[in-house]
Each structure stands twice: as structure tokens, then as C-alpha cells.
Amino acid sequence: MLRPHPAVLRRLVDEYEALSAAVAASETADLSSRVRDLAYTLCVSTGTRDVERALKVAHQWLATAPAPVRESAPPTITGQRMATPEPA
Template structure:
């Protein structure tokens, strides 16, 4: 199974958890369309059918993912420092 890039997975988890925290547990109907879209994407990305299980799997994967590449500085011919973008 293909796995999403850790940075993409981290953004999905962070956004879903922020939206879920903003909705009172007593009102599941208040879940936004964006939260439902994120839940679906997390499930597809992790190969699960339940968002709670998807979050568990995502957190496990993120815990074992390599550390993000640090931005490096390259020097151009003109002597200016140019940050190297991280790979997509």
C-alpha cells in the first residue's frame, strides 16, 4: 500500500483534529463539510474505514517517519544565500 508523504499526512491530521476540537461532542451534526472531507481523506490515505482508526494509524506512521529535511543554504555565483526549497 502506498503511504502519503509525512508532511501531507501531518497537515491532514492537524487540520482534522483542529476542526474536531472546535465542534462540541454533543452536536455531531455540526461537523463541517471540510471535516467530513478530511475524515474521508484520512481513511483513504491510511486504508481504514473509521476516522478514529485512521487517526491512530496516521499517528503511528508519523511517529516512525523520518525527520523532515532541513532547509539548506546554497550560495549562488553572485555570493547571495538562496534557501533550497524542500522537496514536494
């Protein structure tokens, strides 16, 4: 089974958990539709059928995901023209 990128999965989990807490506290209808959409997306992303199981699987996957690689900024060259490859 394909797995979603850990950063995407983390964003889905974080947003779902934050919005579901807000909906439980305020019963706002416009937020509840987004929560349902996120629940569906989490279920599809984790291959599960209910959101509680999806969250459990997502947390397990995130716990074993490799640490994100931090990309360093490309070196900047001031006052020089960068070489361009010759056409083949």
C-alpha cells in the same frame, strides 16, 4: 500499500483535530463539511474505514517517519555568470 508523505499526513491530522474540536464546541455547519472531507481523506490515506482508526494509524506512521530533511539554501554567486551545460 502506498503511504502519504509525512508532511501531508501531519497537515491532515492537525487540521482534522483542530476543526473537529471547533465543530464540537460551536456546531458550525460550514466547518463540519470540511471535517467530513478531512475524515474521508484520512481514511483513504491510511487504508481504514473509520476516522478513529485512521487517526490511530496516522499517529503511528508519523511516530516512525524519518525526520524531515532541511534543505540548505543554494549558494548565491553575485557578479558572476553561472555555467550552463553544453547541448548534447
